[in-house]
Amino acid sequence: MKKSIAIKSLLATFFILFLAAAPVLAQKPPKKAEAKIQVSGNCGMCEKRINAALDVPGVIFSSWDRVSKTATVVYKPRKISEQKLHELIAGVGHDTNKVKADTTVYSKLPGCCLYRENDNTHWD
Numbered sequence: 001m002k003k004s005i006a007i008k009s010l011l012a013t014f015f016i017l018f019l020a021a022a023p024v025l026a027q028k029p030p031k032k033a034e035a036k037i038q039v040s041g042n043c044g045m046c047e048k049r050i051n052a053a054l055d056v057p058g059v060i061f062s063s064w065d066r067v068s069k070t071a072t073v074v075y076k077p078r079k080i081s082e083q084k085l086h087e088l089i090a091g092v093g094h095d096t097n098k099v100k101a102d103t104t105v106y107s108k109l110p111g112c113c114l115y116r117e118n119d120n121t122h123w124d
């Protein structure tokens with residue numbers, strides 16, 4: 001009798017552990033995700049620079065819209081984090097809604113791209 005209670009409580013313990021572990025196991029990131037990132041910039045040169053910065057393993061597609069200042073990035077969350085996408089963009093001088101570009105990098109951008117001083121979106 002005592003033995004069967006011991007077995008039952010052991011099974012109950014395993015069951016509780018399994019329930020506790022299940023949400024952790026379920027949190028594996030999806031194979032593919034889309035991020036909408038606010039990215040400051042002005043022109044076609046900015047667009048090329050932003051897309052070039054995102055041309056890394058783990059990023060499937062990227063496109064930046066000059067009017068809405070939004071980058072759409074399709075990526076593999078198992079290879080690259082959304083935070084890293086922000087860092088890559090900021091790394092070439094463009095502020096995102098999460099990461100600000102370093103002033104030294106920003107100040108080296110061509111004059112037409114200096115979005116902090118000049119917010120004019122032009123199309124050439």
Ligand SMILES: [Cu+2]
Pocket residue numbers: 041042043044045046047112113114
């Ligand atoms: Cu530009």
